Amino acid sequence: MNQTGVRIAGVGHYVPKRVLTNSDLEQMFDTSDEWITTRTGMKERHIAAPDEPTSDVALGAARAALANAGLEPSAIGCIIVATVTPDYAFPATACIVGAKLGIQGVPGFDMEIACSGFIYGLTVASSMIRTGVFKRILLIGAEELSRLVNYDDRNTAVLFGDGAGAVVLEAAERDSYLGSELGADGTNPTDLYLPVGGTGALPITAEDIAAKRNTITMNGREVFRFAVTKMIAATTHALDSAGLTPNDITWVIPHQANKRIIEAAAKRLDIGPERVIINIERYGNTSAASIPIALSETAAAGKLKDGDVLLFVGFGGGLSWGAVAWRWSANGKNGTRA
Ligand code: ACO
Numbered sequence: 001m002n003q004t005g006v007r008i009a010g011v012g013h014y015v016p017k018r019v020l021t022n023s024d025l026e027q028m029f030d031t032s033d034e035w036i037t038t039r040t041g042m043k044e045r046h047i048a049a050p051d052e053p054t055s056d057v058a059l060g061a062a063r064a065a066l067a068n069a070g071l072e073p074s075a076i077g078c079i080i081v082a083t084v085t086p087d088y089a090f091p092a093t094a095c096i097v098g099a100k101l102g103i104q105g106v107p108g109f110d111m112e113i114a115c116s117g118f119i120y121g122l123t124v125a126s127s128m129i130r131t132g133v134f135k136r137i138l139l140i141g142a143e144e145l146s147r148l149v150n151y152d153d154r155n156t157a158v159l160f161g162d163g164a165g166a167v168v169l170e171a172a173e174r175d176s177y178l179g180s181e182l183g184a185d186g187t188n189p190t191d192l193y194l195p196v197g198g199t200g201a202l203p204i205t206a207e208d209i210a211a212k213r214n215t216i217t218m219n220g221r222e223v224f225r226f227a228v229t230k231m232i233a234a235t236t237h238a239l240d241s242a243g244l245t246p247n248d249i250t251w252v253i254p255h256q257a258n259k260r261i262i263e264a265a266a267k268r269l270d271i272g273p274e275r276v277i278i279n280i281e282r283y284g285n286t287s288a289a290s291i292p293i294a295l296s297e298t299a300a301a302g303k304l305k306d307g308d309v310l311l312f313v314g315f316g317g318g319l320s321w322g323a324v325a326w327r328w329s330a331n332g333k334n335g336t337r338a
Helices: 022-028 033-040 054-069 093-100 114-130 206-210 220-242 259-268 287-300
Strands: 005-014 018-021 044-047 078-082 108-111 136-144 162-172 177-184 251-254 309-316 320-327
Touching: 005 054, 005 114, 005 287, 018 022, 022 033, 033 259, 044 162, 054 078, 054 093, 054 136, 054 162, 054 287, 078 093, 078 114, 093 108, 093 136, 108 114, 114 136, 114 162, 114 177, 114 287, 114 309, 114 320, 136 287, 162 287, 177 220, 220 259, 220 309, 220 320, 251 259, 251 287, 287 309
Parallel strands: 078 108, 078 136, 251 309
Antiparallel strands: 005 162, 018 044, 136 162, 177 320, 309 320
């Protein structure tokens, strides 16, 4: 099998119009802008309209990434959507996005690994391109976690938002993929999960719905501890596999779950805040969408230069974690294709 390189040819994002601010949340339950800001770094998040499914926000991001790459949908050979909030349990949201893009017949599948979804997706999609299976893959992280939130539970309701980010990956002579680390440990899946609705519980009942057991349930302190430890370990291992050190990183683009988690991990890795991308104040935690949204904003701001070393790192339900070291390959405006 031929071995080739892979690069990001285009990147884009989309968020729903409606904004839910900390002061809106203050009207809904006992919380404060001060508590949310100091504990999480969040100020506002975007919420999808009732008639706007995950495939629609994914479509918005996909179109933006294709436009940024200067490509038509017909150039895409495969679609991957990383999401835990698919339109339906099945079929895969990727199939629906393909139809909405007008490229029926193109293969598509979803990856469900919660907030680690984009990191896993980037590794899988890069592997398929580097081994010649596909020439171009549209990888989308798309989530509507607001649909799974119990807005009576202040412990989780403040954290999550909706949105999507996408990249067009394509075969290239110079390889952008430098190394990665993926991990998962399902010993305590209930640290961060949806108690009912799957086959791990008896069929969902009216009582479950009344008790809101069909919403995100989380052991926040445990996830916090796990997150800092695993972000450090994943970063270190991904850099090791690439023969790099934290000094070589131009930009860390981390999963946006909590500003304190990001800052604690970066400090322990001795990476200064000027090299860490944080946009959590405007989006909250958008799960698999958070890294590609942050990448898209960073590229659009003109911050990425050819040869920059990016470090994508994330963690989430599973519990799961991962990091990818990536060399930015620019080709025109916004750091991507003109
Ligand atoms: N407003 C006001 N007070 C609150 C709120 C709120 N929104 N939420 C909790 N509190 C209270 C608690 O009730 C508690 O009060 P008590 O001491 O009287 O019991 C107090 O604040 C402290 O609670 P802690 O849970 O200790 O607060 P902590 O500093 O740990 O912050 C948080 C909570 C923000 C959830 C933090 O633990 C965290 O970020 N954890 C990681 C979450 C995460 O990363 N999730 C990843 C999801 S990824 C995925 O796959 C979907």
